[in-house]
Amino acid sequence: MAPTVALAGNPNAGKTTLFNELTGSRQHVGNYPGVTVEKKEGTYVRDGFRLHIVDLPGTYSLTAYSLEEVVARDFLVNQKPEVVINIVDASNLDRNLYLAVQFLEMGIPICIALNMIDVAKKRGIKVNAEKLSSLLGVPVIPTVARTGKGKKELMDNAFQIIHEHQQLNPLKISYGADIDPVLVEMEKEIAQNHFLTDIYRARWIALKYMENDEQILTLGRKTDADLSGRLEDQVNKVSRHLQNTLETYPEAVIADQRYGYINSIMKQGVVHHKYDRNRLYSSDRIDKVLTNRFLGPLIMLAVIAGLYHFTFTYSKLPVGWLESFFGWLASTLSTVMPEGLLQSLIVSGIIDGVGGVLGFVPLIMFMFFGIAILEDSGYLARVAFMLDRIFRLFGLHGSSVMAFIVSGGIAGGCAVPGVMATRTLKSPRERLATLLTVPFMNCGAKLPVFALLIATFFAKYEAVIMFLITLGAWGGALLVAKLLRITVIKGAATPFVMELPPYRMPTFKGLAIHTWERTWQYIKKAGTVILGLSIVLWAMMTFPGLPDSTVAEFAKLRQDEMSRVPAGIVAQLEASHEDTALSDPARNLKERLQRIDAAEAEAGLRYSIAGRMGSALEAVSKWAGFDWRTNIALVGGFAAKEVVVSTLGTAYSLGAVDPEETDSLSATLARDPAWSPLMAVGLIVFTMFYSPCFVSVICISRESGSWKWGVFAMAFNTVLAFALAVFIFQIGSILGLLVK
Amino acid sequence: MRINLRNMLDNQVGTIASIKVSGELGRRIRDMGLVPGIEIKIQGRAPLYDPVAVRVRGATLTLRNNEADYIEVEVE
Incomplete structure (x- = not known):
């Protein structure tokens, strides 16, 4: 297996830019197991030698404060990368070194990329990389990730660390007279009992106990509650002492001492500032305008x-292309394939569903x-x-x-x-x-x-x-x-x-990679689940089919219509194409036949599982004034909200209504005594708040990392929306508002 | 004179004297480089006067006012 190199550093230090520069298109994005933090991996190839590069999430520290920090730390401990490249922002060196110091305390072999050296130079900041390197005892290479400057030398050093299997002695900083002696004692006790030492170094464990690090404490208590308790007692004693004498606590003292250590390094001629550090740069002048009060x-x-x-x-144009493509595909398959369930499944179930996602x-x-x-x-x-x-x-x-x-x-x-x-x-x-x-x-x-x-x-x-x-x-x-x-x-x-x-x-490269990886994730993850769900929804609105006797009745109605006119007119209609001009009687017949088809579709919809659900729901939904037709439409709206309109059309025997042309549906609703302006208000509110469409539900589940939240969104939103709709309808009815 | 970071004026300079908060917030504040002894300058405030932008170690950090409350600053 190729050796692993981890990239670590503060957010905004140029980590992702360097990752893109090293791996180019040989990268992919996944997630760390069990969490929603993105894991970017890639391959760096040089002279036939491959390195597996992992871009750790950007962090300021390794204190396990955020999910990103826990993930980064776990990766370093469990995967043991051969070398960590720590990217630091040269124009903001002291704060960036706070993370570097913590790597050194862990004894992880690092190689520092002193990034954005060009920006620092412009700001009048001179960094002596050799001096820094000798003081820290690790390689420090000036780089400009955006242009690739310093990349080769950086990787040379990384290769060297890998080839020589360099081990690093953990950095020992003095954390002051109150903490140091206790730390030594704790370290001894940890080492003697081999307490977690198969994973971490003894001193580091002691340090984390001192810092009250929740992850290590939990692990420690599980491993050896007794010893863990003794260590905690020691820490508590120091805590009390610090609180009484200096009004502080160990974690704060340790952080201060780390900064103190960094400060002492900086003072040895590592950095030279030409100007006042806090002077304003062009970026700050832009901010004076862009964040101005008015x-x-x-x-x-x-x-x-x-x-x-x-x-x-x-996006309208490409969306339109995709829509026309799927429309074309659906109509082609409708003509090529024999009518029946299979055609309906492929056209109405799969193509509409998958087309909806890809759209x-x-x-x-x-x-x-x-x-x-x-x-x-x-x-x-x-x-x-x-x-x-x-x-x-x-x-x-x-x-x-x-x-x-x-x-x-x-x-x-x-x-x-x-x-x-x-x-x-x-x-x-x-x-x-x-x-x-x-x-x-x-x-x-x-x-x-x-x-x-x-x-x-x-x-x-x-x-x-x-x-x-x-x-x-x-x-x-x-x-x-x-x-x-x-x-x-x-x-x-x-x-x-x-x-x-x-x-x-x-940079355009950065934008393109960013955009593509997120889009691809959407296609891959959403696509598979949605295909399944579209089929389920299609089946709900299709099965069970009308009983044969009912189908026969509709067939008879059609026969009756056709037998009422001369045979020549039936023949003319059957021979006609979509755009042939028809004689008046033939057009008349065509319209009457279409009305029968629509009535059959309405009966079929009502007979299906979705229709039965709609009818059953009437018992509850009548509180908001919704009848079975509205219910089915709203069930259909779970697939995609625009389906509400087309399903209403089917339920009102108008055939599937094009959401763009709703004049006839509008006229039907205005006539229907079940509808009133009040109910319309309730329905508008219900549509605003009820369950997200299922593409959204899947995305919510994915992004929150749990199906629980997707289900929650469906249930909670629907209950909320229904309560609002009932409230509006009932209060309005009592007050006699907005009635017809 | 010691004052609260919240009460500093725009462009005022001072040195952090103490940070009186522990736990997650205290850790976060220190991780970002705000520790006693460091010089800060108020760079500005959001349109609704909260959060506040602070210049520290040559970078700009933002804090909510109720977070700035825990930071005491020595000013002239």
Whole structure:
């Protein structure tokens, strides 16, 4: 097997750029087992020699504070990479070395890439790499990952470490007079008892006990509760002493001493600053405008509108191509294949289902490309910075906004890319609350449903009602997020402390890789499950078929119609093609036959499992004024919200209605005594809030790492939506509002 | 004079005197390079005056006001 090289470093230090530079297209993305943290792996080839490169998640420390840190640390301990390349930002050296010091404390062989040396130079920062290397005892190579400068020398050093099987003595820092002697004692006890020493070094275990590291404590208690208790007692004694004398605690002292150690290195002529460190650079001058109290929000609105426009306008063309392709495929197969169940399964089940999933692909690509630009340039962090105050009120995070906008915060988005956009959120609880509430936004598929109901009952107030619907979606989503954050996703806000990285020009290579890997994941993971589910939904609306006697009755009705006219007219109709001009009697006959077909389709739908569910649900749904037809349509809407309109059409014997042309359906609904403006309002609210479509449900399950949350979204949203619809219908009925 | 980071003015410079929080937040603050003895400068505030952007070690960090409350700064 090829030796493993792990890339580690702070976020924004250029880790991913270096990874792309080393591996090119020989990379793939997966997940670390059991968690949703992305794992990027690739291969570096030189002179026929291969290295397996793993890009660890970006972290500031190895304290097991976040999921990323736990994942990175576990990988280093369990997989034991031959060498770790630690990428540090040369213009921000002291803070970046905090992580490097922790690698050295663990005794992991590292090789430091002193990255962005060009940026540092521009900022008047001179770093003496040789001096740093000799002080730390590890190779330090200046690099510029964006241009590939220093790559060869860096890899030369990595190869050397691998070939010579270099071992590193763990770095021993003094953590002060209070901690050092206790640490020595603990180390001795750990070594004597071989306590976890098969995995970690004794001193490091002692250090982690001192730092109150939850992961190691849990493991320790499980391994040897007795010894673990003794170690904890020792730590507690030091803790009490530090608290009484210095009002501090061991973990803080250790961190301070690490920085102290770094400081002592820096002072030995490693770094030379030409200017004041905290002076402002061009990036900060841009920030003066982009985060300005008045201009900032305006520019942000423009940028968000721009992203939205870019995603949903420019993806229209390729989406249209895909739709025409699947339309063509469906109609070709319909003519080539004999009519029957198999044709229905392939055309209505598989092609419609899979086509529905692949139809999202251009949308997702465009959206991820747009977000990658905002992310890689550093603007996304500013958006989070500006909006955090508002979103925090509802238990969310400033970064939540992107997901909401993409999902349809401006009516017409799509929850699928919206759910996937929550990946830019690093706080687990805030992220979960966001991905559970983004489906409340008004996605493009809900719009035909609203358009139909508004055109039927509120034609005069179209603009006002659309505005209210948008407002209602935001209000509902934020309030539900708050509700979730004080109930099922309870917990203190994740610390917001984050970096505003300097603005950078994104590289096209980086954007392309970013976009493609996320899109591919969507196709691969969503595609397989959705194929199965489309078949299930198709079967529910098809089986059981009408009994033979009923089919025979419809056949007889057709025969009767045909026998009522002269044989010549029947022959003319049978010989005709779609666009042949027909004589009046023939056209008349054709229309009457179509009406019978539609009636048969209605009867078939009602007889199917979905139809029976719709009828059975009437007992409950009548509280909101929904009849069986509406129920089936809403069940169908679980496949995709636009199906609500076409299924209503079938249920009203109009044949499948094209969501774009709903005039006849609109007229039918207006006439039907079961429908009233009040019920329409209830139905609009229900459509806004009920279960996300199943593509979204699958994405929610994937992104949250558990099917539990996908099921939760389906059940909770539907109950909530139904309660709202019943409330509206009942109160309205009592007050006599909006009746026909 | 010692004041709370929250009460510092824009562009004001100071040196961190103490950080009075433990647990996840305390760890996060230190991981990002905010430790006693380090010089900071207030770079600006979000449009709603929260969070605050702080210049430290040549980089910009942001903190919510209720997180900044735990940080005491020595100013002139």
